[in-house]
Each structure stands twice: as C-alpha cells, then as structure tokens.
Amino acid sequence: MADAFLFKAELRKGTGTGDARRLRRAGKIPAVVYGGGAEPVALVLKHNEVVKKLENDATYSHLLTLDVEGREERVVLKALQRHPSRPVIMHMDFQRVSTSEKIRVHVPLHFINQETSVGVKKGGVITHNLVDVEVACLPDRLPEHIDVDMAEVDVGESIHLSDLKLPEGVEIVALLQGPEHDLPVAVIQPGRLAESAEGGG
Structure with missing residues (x-):
C-alpha cells in the first residue's frame, strides 16, 4: 500500500509556458515542491502514473513520498490544476512537511x-x-x-x-x-x- 502514495518525479530543466506546453504534449505534468525551509524546486511527473495514483481518494489527504531522481521527501498534495474541459492535469503543487510542524x-x-x-x-x-x-x-x-x-x-x-x-x-x-x-x-x-x-x- 505504501507504493500507492509514492510519486516519482524528475527535475524540470526548462521554464515558461512554452516548455510547460511541450511537457504536456509529451504526457508529462509540470509541478513544484516548496516549503519545509528549503527552496522551491520545479519538477516533472508522468501524467498516466499520476492519474492512476489519484484514483485512490486517500491520496488527497495522505502523507506522500516524493522521489525526485532517487532522493525522497515527505510531502502533501497542496494543489492540483485540471484542464477545464479535458481529463488532463495541468500542474501540481506539493508541500514538504516536517514531523514537528503542523x-x-x-x-x-x-x-x-x-x-x-x-x-x-x-x-x-x-x-x-x-x-x-x-x-x-x-x-x-x-x-x-x-x-x-x-x-x-x-x-x-x-x-x-x-x-x-x-x-x-x-x-x-x-x-x-x-x-x-x-x-x-x-x-x-x-x-x-x-x-x-x-x-x-
């Protein structure tokens, strides 16, 4: 079951709207992870993998593990931007969590x-x-x-x-x-x- 809450991501190399469009056409989702006293980091996730994980309602209110090229962080899913008319996820926001902070x-x-x-x-x-x-x-x-x-x-x-x-x-x-x-x-x-x-x- 732990695997259900594991999201694999890569560091995002490009920036801007043009790059985001290119990623989406390639079946990927631009994302960001922030908080926890560290700098925000731009990420890329695979669209189909994410959609499968989100079928489990608990994902939205569960502690998640974000694996960024082999480095794991504890996060929660803070925001999800969907396309207004198509079943496409446009962007994701993850927030790092600390065991001692609410x-x-x-x-x-x-x-x-x-x-x-x-x-x-x-x-x-x-x-x-x-x-x-x-x-x-x-x-x-x-x-x-x-x-x-x-x-x-x-x-x-x-x-x-x-x-x-x-x-x-x-x-x-x-x-x-x-x-x-x-x-x-x-x-x-x-x-x-x-x-x-x-x-x-």
Missing part, C-alpha cells in the same frame, strides 16, 4: 448511517453542505477522512463542524477562527413523505 490539509468527509438515519426513516432528505474540511495537525496525525454520523439526526436538524468527532491532535481550521465559523456540514430537510405526514396526509 500542516493544513483538506480532508474528505465520509457520511455514515445515512439510510438508517432517524430523519431519513421519516422521509427526510439529506443535503450535504460540505464534502471536505480543512484541518490542522502534525503530519503523523493526519486522518485519511472524517466520519459524519447521521444516525441520530432528525428532520429539520443539522450537523455542524463542532459536532464532528476528530482524532486526537486534529483541529478544524474554521473553528479556530471563532464560533461564527461553525458551518453546517449536513442537514435533513423534509421530503414529500415527511411533509404529507405533517400535513395529515
């Missing part, structure tokens, strides 16, 4: 117990307001995803960021900015069945 990463939300939710059983419909959340933590604490348990949520009720159960040492960035940033994650709205039951048929 990182900020968007982690996907996994909604569980939706079918058996109190509100859904009454005919309510779940609306997802968020699909991921930005967390701050040390690299070795980074969760692959955060569960959102819908089991006890009734019609008209919602789950907020402050309701999420987080692993130890993990904080939600929005909540660090104050209680007014406690956004709703999911809400159960009345569906047709629930409305007709309330209206007496």
Whole structure:
C-alpha cells in the first residue's frame, strides 16, 4: 500500500509556458515542491502514473513520498490544476512537511448511517453542505477522512463542524477562527413523505 502514495518525479530543466506546453504534449505534468525551509524546486511527473495514483481518494489527504531522481521527501498534495474541459492535469503543487510542524490539509468527509438515519426513516432528505474540511495537525496525525454520523439526526436538524468527532491532535481550521465559523456540514430537510405526514396526509 505504501507504493500507492509514492510519486516519482524528475527535475524540470526548462521554464515558461512554452516548455510547460511541450511537457504536456509529451504526457508529462509540470509541478513544484516548496516549503519545509528549503527552496522551491520545479519538477516533472508522468501524467498516466499520476492519474492512476489519484484514483485512490486517500491520496488527497495522505502523507506522500516524493522521489525526485532517487532522493525522497515527505510531502502533501497542496494543489492540483485540471484542464477545464479535458481529463488532463495541468500542474501540481506539493508541500514538504516536517514531523514537528503542523500542516493544513483538506480532508474528505465520509457520511455514515445515512439510510438508517432517524430523519431519513421519516422521509427526510439529506443535503450535504460540505464534502471536505480543512484541518490542522502534525503530519503523523493526519486522518485519511472524517466520519459524519447521521444516525441520530432528525428532520429539520443539522450537523455542524463542532459536532464532528476528530482524532486526537486534529483541529478544524474554521473553528479556530471563532464560533461564527461553525458551518453546517449536513442537514435533513423534509421530503414529500415527511411533509404529507405533517400535513395529515
């Protein structure tokens, strides 16, 4: 499984838009790695290899190993630029991580117990307001995803960021900015069945 999070790259020799176009035509992706107290380095990755790795959702919120011509670094995938109309990755940003410094990463939300939710059983419909959340933590604490348990949520009720159960040492960035940033994650709205039951048929 470790290999799933290993990205092989080469140092990028050229610069500029013309060079980036040439690389893309050759089936390669221009990229950059930065942070960690070192200079940014321009890289090139193979498009097909990257696409295969990105099929695993965990890649987006996992510590990765970046192998640059035999030299390995621990990184996270910070940004991914896709072509607006074609299935092509245009550019990638990697950020170096230090085991002693907190990182900020968007982690996907996994909604569980939706079918058996109190509100859904009454005919309510779940609306997802968020699909991921930005967390701050040390690299070795980074969760692959955060569960959102819908089991006890009734019609008209919602789950907020402050309701999420987080692993130890993990904080939600929005909540660090104050209680007014406690956004709703999911809400159960009345569906047709629930409305007709309330209206007496």
